[in-house]
Amino acid sequence: MILTIDVGNTRIKAAVFEESTVLENFVFEKNELEEKIKKILKKFSNCSDLVVASVGKIEKESFLAFEKELNVHFFTHEDVFPFVNKYATPKTLGIDRMILASGATLQFPKQNRLVIDAGTCITYDFIDENDNYLGGAISPGLRLRYEALHNYTAKLPLLTFETPEHYIGNSTKQAIHSGVVNGFVYEIDGFIDEYRANFSNFIIILTGGDAVFLAKRLKNTIFANSNFLLESLNQTFQYKNRQ
Ligand SMILES: Nc1ncnc2c1ncn2[C@@H]1O[C@H](COP(=O)(O)OP(=O)(O)O)[C@@H](O)[C@H]1O
Ligand SMILES: CC(C)(COP(=O)(O)O)[C@@H](O)C(=O)NCCC(=O)O
Ligand SMILES: [K+]
Structure with a gap:
């Protein structure tokens, strides 16, 4: 166990x-x-x-x-991982992203993989079909967006997540919900479209604290697995023990 x-x-x-x-x-x-x-x-x-x-x-x-x-x-950067790390600064790559990349490589062999982790930050990690980890993107997560608008302005209230009524927000609150929630969803759909346009034969894994909420709203249908990081930790540990 x-x-x-x-x-x-x-x-x-x-x-x-x-x-x-x-x-x-x-x-x-x-x-x-x-x-x-x-x-x-x-x-x-x-x-x-x-x-x-x-x-x-x-x-x-x-x-x-x-x-x-x-x-x-x-886990640290010194561990053995099942992919080749092509990040230009491999030592600064988050260990969570390395574990996600590792889980994607082990669970979905011989295909391109995009892992989207919607946590504090949204992280995008791409591992190609030859098991090269190429990198991805880091942007603010859902809660961080609400907090940033409040913390760095004089007049914007701190709101908690609510589904926006319309993309045209007709009040301060609705404008914030539209900007944060729709912006979050549009960003992810935009990235997925970009990867889809450039790669075939690939799988998208969506995880993190906001994954379930997101999966219902994305234009692109993708399967959410909130447990993917923990599953990947378990698999990477077993992989390490086999080496
Ligand atoms: N009880 C909760 N506390 C904090 N964040 C939550 C909670 N439930 C859902 N969330 C959402 O989860 C996101 C954080 O995800 P999580 O995967 O826990 O982050 P991290 O792995 O970075 O600690 C926040 O953007 C927030 O919208
Ligand atoms: C980008 C992160 C802050 C994401 O953290 P999280 O949202 O999972 O809490 C983390 O992966 C990190 O500290 N990365 C270091 C920089 C990098 O990956 O390039
Ligand atoms: K993350």
Whole structure:
């Protein structure tokens, strides 16, 4: 049994796997880390490994206490990945993006893959059919867009997500919802159109905290898998152990 942990910039997501099957999922905040892991390990006392990918403010040291109970693996750029990293600055590529690219490569062999992770940021990662990781894009996520409009202006209120009534927003609130939500959806559809125009034989994987909401609104029909990062962590760890 493996406990996988994804430390994002907004929340921590975790899942316990028995081989490739998810037994249970968890979501928690940074300040609850230790207490939650203890609880999970109490319930799933057969866990042999704790596997972490962190782009948030939690470092390896926070997990060392658990080394008494099980094997702890904190993924870094030094690990072996199943793709060739063609990013011009491979050392600055987010470890979450490396894990997503790895999961896409292992799960969908011999095809072009685009992974879209709609989390704190939206990240786009493209791995071609020859398993070259080429890069992608980083842009602000849904909540970050609402927060940025409020934090960097004098007059715009901080709103929480609401489906816009129309693309022509007829009030400050509706104009913000239209700009944020429609802008978010148009951006992603625009990127997908661009990739589709340039590549055939490819799969799109949509994940992250906003994936389910997005999947219903995109013009392009794509399958959302909110668990893709945790599944990829599990698969990348098993891949590493086979090397
Ligand atoms: N309970 C929640 N708390 C925070 N964000 C949430 C929540 N539910 C959905 N979201 C959405 O999820 C996004 C963050 O996604 P997530 O995958 O958790 O981010 P990260 O992996 O960067 O920590 C936000 O843009 C927000 O719109
Ligand atoms: C782009 C990110 C902030 C996304 O983080 P997330 O939205 O998953 O919390 C993270 O992947 C990161 O810190 N990347 C480093 C820069 C890069 O990937 O080029
Ligand atoms: K992301």
